[in-house]
Amino acid sequence: MKQDLTKIQKNILDYLIDRIKGKGMPPTLAEIARHFGYKNRATVQQHLTSIEKKGFIKRNAKLSRSIELTLDEKFFVPKPVLGEVAAGNPLTIYPDAIDTIELPTIARMPKDSFLLRVKGDSLKDAYIFSGDIVIVNPNLEPNNGQIVVAILDDAAVVKRFYKKKNEIELISENPEYEPIMIDRKHPSFKIVGIVVGVYRSMEKKKAG
Amino acid sequence: MKQDLTKIQKNILDYLIDRIKGKGMPPTLAEIARHFGYKNRATVQQHLTSIEKKGFIKRNAKLSRSIELTLDEKFFVPKPVLGEVAAGNPLTIYPDAIDTIELPTIARMPKDSFLLRVKGDSLKDAYIFSGDIVIVNPNLEPNNGQIVVAILDDAAVVKRFYKKKNEIELISENPEYEPIMIDRKHPSFKIVGIVVGVYRSMEKKKAG
DNA sequence: AAAAATACCATACATTTGTATGGTAATATA
DNA sequence: TATATTACCATACAAATGTATGGTATTTTT
Numbered sequence: 001m002k003q004d005l006t007k008i009q010k011n012i013l014d015y016l017i018d019r020i021k022g023k024g025m026p027p028t029l030a031e032i033a034r035h036f037g038y039k040n041r042a043t044v045q046q047h048l049t050s051i052e053k054k055g056f057i058k059r060n061a062k063l064s065r066s067i068e069l070t071l072d073e074k075f076f077v078p079k080p081v082l083g084e085v086a087a088g089n090p091l092t093i094y095p096d097a098i099d100t101i102e103l104p105t106i107a108r109m110p111k112d113s114f115l116l117r118v119k120g121d122s123l124k125d126a127y128i129f130s131g132d133i134v135i136v137n138p139n140l141e142p143n144n145g146q147i148v149v150a151i152l153d154d155a156a157v158v159k160r161f162y163k164k165k166n167e168i169e170l171i172s173e174n175p176e177y178e179p180i181m182i183d184r185k186h187p188s189f190k191i192v193g194i195v196v197g198v199y200r201s202m203e204k205k206k207a208g
Numbered sequence: 209m210k211q212d213l214t215k216i217q218k219n220i221l222d223y224l225i226d227r228i229k230g231k232g233m234p235p236t237l238a239e240i241a242r243h244f245g246y247k248n249r250a251t252v253q254q255h256l257t258s259i260e261k262k263g264f265i266k267r268n269a270k271l272s273r274s275i276e277l278t279l280d281e282k283f284f285v286p287k288p289v290l291g292e293v294a295a296g297n298p299l300t301i302y303p304d305a306i307d308t309i310e311l312p313t314i315a316r317m318p319k320d321s322f323l324l325r326v327k328g329d330s331l332k333d334a335y336i337f338s339g340d341i342v343i344v345n346p347n348l349e350p351n352n353g354q355i356v357v358a359i360l361d362d363a364a365v366v367k368r369f370y371k372k373k374n375e376i377e378l379i380s381e382n383p384e385y386e387p388i389m390i391d392r393k394h395p396s397f398k399i400v401g402i403v404v405g406v407y408r409s410m411e412k413k414k415a416g
Numbered sequence: 417a418a419a420a421a422t423a424c425c426a427t428a429c430a431t432t433t434g435t436a437t438g439g440t441a442a443t444a445t446a
Numbered sequence: 447t448a449t450a451t452t453a454c455c456a457t458a459c460a461a462a463t464g465t466a467t468g469g470t471a472t473t474t475t476t
Binding site for chain 4: 063
């Protein structure tokens, strides 16, 4: 019964979800307007009315910040999986979403985070396995010992991150794989983000 | 550094926790006043100032509903839990809520599903580790090979489920633990639910 | 081509909200 | 006894908030 949202409405809904799930406090119209650069709260008001009419939120009249999500009852929310990441030897990244998975709403996805599916077993001693979905936050600075997603020569890897003097060391927990040392000025090296969570669905048998 | 709260202040703090954790929206001063029967918001304001001075909450000036709890981390919130689930040898279930455990409360759980945190390592070959959070659906019939949560003699276990002629076999993936055979008519045996997913936050270091 | 939906803007207004300020009474503390 | 602290009240007020109305421009649908 629920109609589709427009792109702008979807963006606003994403912001609402982020605020409600994250900070625990829904935003006011003014805050939403500020966030999206609107000069007027009425614009937001109209968008919220549309989103509510389409059944994605519920608002209690006249109460401030009274935005409730109605999709909370959905246990799983479809999210696009952007690509596959090699925890073992590097694999190529796919430019667009290769799949969508049903992510449980308990798994917090900070805004701007994305999902990648892990291939290979180099992180099995860090309890990440082939087939697992990692939640990647690209807006955090990596600390030593954290698990990061990095791009190296057009391939993506998931490894533990250690900062050295002039180099960055990417280590597999699995001793079968050699540590990778990268010069900091290496042109095609980039930290994509930090793995903030791992999710695995038990619905299908694992590929191993 | 935190001083003790008076009884009234404690009551108000409890209400704040209830509102923030439950509805996802902190109350306004007027709502608090209404709840406690105060005729004036100033009374509430004074109580909140006291509670804040004692370090239990934090408020951002002039913003409506801007009451933050300083008690706990943002991602994990204390919640009453039925008990801990042993993936290794059975642990006793506690009759009441054991303490407060770390359950992600970012989203409200559907009424019929719940989360449990796994203790022990008997499922490590099924890629479930101590500290992981398993998502349990109690409304599914278990099939052979699925991972279930079961109660046996007042203890809860997470094992792989196999149905035999007159018995049910619960198997640990870890060979250190012996399979458990249960007669189907065993009075104190019950399948609690099926593990449909596993979630792990990387924010904290794993306990191992 | 006409109508409807979308996406903004400006202005306006009644309430809500947070925050003073000043007062009374009871209780605890020095 | 004197003095804080606690626990309420009433009144007042600026700012924030949700809502309403009317307008323009673009895009989509009919």
